[in-house]
Amino acid sequence: MSEKSVAFEYCDKMVEDFEKVIEHPVREKSSVYYTGVDLGTACVVIAVLDENKRPVAGAYRYADVVRDGMVVDYIGAVQIVRELKEQIEEQLDTELIYAAGAIPPGTDLLDSGAVKNVIQGAGFECTNLLDESTAANQVLQMKNGAVVDIGGGTTGISILKDGEVVYIADEPTGGTHFSLVIAGAYGKSFQEAEVFKRDESHHKELAPVIKPVVDKVSSIISNHIKGHQVDEISLVGGTCCFTGIEDMIEKKTGVYTHKPHNPMFVTPLGIALSCKQEEM
Template identity: 25%
Template sequence: MEVEERRLSRKEYIAGLDIGTTKTCCILAEVDADTRAVEIVGVGLTPSDGLKKGVVVELDTTSEAIRVATDKAQQMAGNFAIKSVVVGVTGEHISSLNSRGVVAITGPDREIKPADVDRVIEASKVIVLPPEQEIIQAIPRDFIVDGEEGVKDPIGMSATRLEVETHIVTGSSVFLDNIVKCVHRAGLSVDATVLNSVAAGEAVLLDEEKQLGVALVDIGGGTTDIAVFTGGEVYYTSVIPVGGNHVTNDIAIGLRTSREEAERVKKDYGAADGSLVEPGQTFEVTQLGAAEPVELPRDVLVRITEPRMQEILSMARAELAKSDRLEMLPAGVVLTGGACQMPGTVEIAEKTFGLSVRLGVPRNVGALSNTVASPIYSTAVGLIKYAAREQLGLQEREKTVTLKQAIASFFKRLFG
């Protein structure tokens, strides 16, 4: 899979594209290269059913959803033309591992340069992969300079040996190619692909939480994406192939109704905690083949939604246990994603994880903050923030090198 790379000018527009099982969301933002501030200027959201559990099953349907979402974002932004997007990826085909790379620092001054950082990251990507898998991301977690750990930015330091610990995210080449193909069919190019949970972490997690240790659990329509952050960086990621759609399917079967009707009653009357239902509460649902809706006790619905939400959270807890960090998360768990909006989810999550839990929504995104202040926008907003941070970080490294060269040139002229 090939994607195009680009760098930010003083001000540039970045578009994030979250292609989900139930919805496709495109967010357009202006990024200031000096302040790193993100200002959202356009939001596009449309229903989508071209993906199942993060995997494309209908190319045309998915491409059309992308086209509609980007058109809506462009119109809100004053018909600004979106030409390329940063795309979120998820699915059962995603896997990850932590790796390490090492290179020698050569040259008369033994100074670590940006090229050395690139080399050591590339060295960490030399891993054995099945033929059908490819690397999506190699995320640096920590640099080690001559055995000294905990270095975040080694550029400019003197050393003979540079090491890096990276978190490697891999995915199926075929599935990833299909995602890119859908984007291309919508008339767009792909700037980069980013794991959904890593992106969502950029939007909803505080830097202090990442530093202390925190788990992100993003419950979407078809998948639940998990990421553990420690020391400020991602440590563990995982994808569970269950999500809010499974709750909808359970309701459709249990109440003998259509999926559309099941989705409606889930959003309007569902609850993850049965204790929230008051005696006598009822709801109406139109069952298959019926001319008129029937009235049912609300606890009939909650007896369907509560067990499934508890199961999803229990599966997420089991994944966190695999990370060996479940007992080392002082900042607890942050829930996000559309399915987390069901009343009672935070409360039963606290019981399930045995940790403090809060609901995460995007923040600090300018005048349209209220528009995207919902868990359904976490991934799309995070894609923009992640891309901005990565590209602006590259610019900062280039500035540092240029400044050092200028200083060296000055003293050379001064002292001969």
Template identity: 40%
Template sequence: MTSWLTPELSLCGQVFREGTAEGETPGNICLGFDLGTTNMVLVALDEEGFPIGAVMEPSKASVRDGVVVDYLEAIRGMKVCLDRLSRGIPIDESIAVGAAAYPPGISSKTAKVCANVVEALGFECGGLYEEPSAAAEALGMADGVIVDIGGGSTGMSVVRDEKVIFSSDEPTGGTHMTLVLAGALGVDFDRAEEEKRKNRNRYAPLLKPVLEKMATIVRDELEGCPESDGLPVVLVGGGADIVGVEGVMESIIGRPVSMAPESLLVTPLGIARSLWRDRYGSK
């Protein structure tokens, strides 16, 4: 089975955990702004297309189901990410370029708000990509099924010949798992979210009903898309980062399912990589 661990994804995970990459001051920086329901993630690439920094901040209710619902708070949250990133990487707004992404199925006007956040922070928004296309870029995927379990929704996309030929998005995600966990443990939402992240190897059995609902959504969508037959199913997104989720998904979907490495970073890296490819590079 394909590992999906590209050199760029591996390095992105390293700089996320260990801090900005050491080296010369970068020139043309590409920034990938990922406005998630639970987390905002910002990834920076150097002019060769390799990650040199990655940071994350809580979304604090500024984004719901992948859609910006509090514009000013979204700007504030991304400004915190940018400030943290800038401590290790000199970022010149006149040279650096940003990009954003949006979930499948929303209007172009709603998607444009993501680009507006980038521009409000002083950067040209050089790209606005559909999230599954960005994820496929980060994974180096030419053909496959991407299941993106975010905070507020689960998106499913079929990729053929490097193009998304089918996509859907349903409002069940990591937030719903946290609510179930909070009820089961008798704690508030924030404590349950913290517990879920710290003990990702513990709660798949408890969260099985929510995971089965997500898997049923994916299965039903795939049954209506014959072009997906025989394609690998790969899980991405912060909500997917629970040990054992693949087995639950496989039991419902009826085909092999694998977890992408660095699942939280796949989409933001893909945003930045898509921008870099369009601006400066090639695949």
């Protein structure tokens, strides 16, 4: 097994454990719970860790409350987060108090207040707020390279050196654009295209359709890593669930590109790892 494969063992194991507890929550009591709230463009995810920072519960729901990384339906976002919170609290027979959140890189002045307000409006005490790519690296544990979070509306990039973020960027282009070209090519509504692309059995057929958008994402990555020593790229975010996207990006950027197991859950787990036990 290569060193790179070993480096991502922790990430893949944590994601696999999280997938299990979504279906079968760990009801054994913990002295504290760390919660991560990920307000994605296409999906809202809540991840809960125990006192040992191991996944114990989680829930997610596809939603349209965020666009291009910005909260556009505040009431809807609060309602979804509150309902998922209550669902998990019932499963664990406990009250979840503290939670952390995340925003696209470089958008803290634009949307950090809205994300914090959604978390608080749902009944949490918001104890941390960080950028999505940095949150993802809490799970990836990459020392040198680029974490690329391809969400619904934007592509966020964090470049790391010796485990520290030295550069962040965020540009429009993501899963929403995949759905738009699919809708156009197949004569489907946007929502129909969203559902169609989530079915893995369609991915081989869709690859040439979405290639121009993946090429655009690759171009964004290449432009931002230019001038930095980036030997590897790790992809996270729901859009990266598309089969073979890592190979398409590696071919365009010329940089080794890795995709962890179920990249949709990496960021929410990283947010949960960043959760603290006191208010901001």
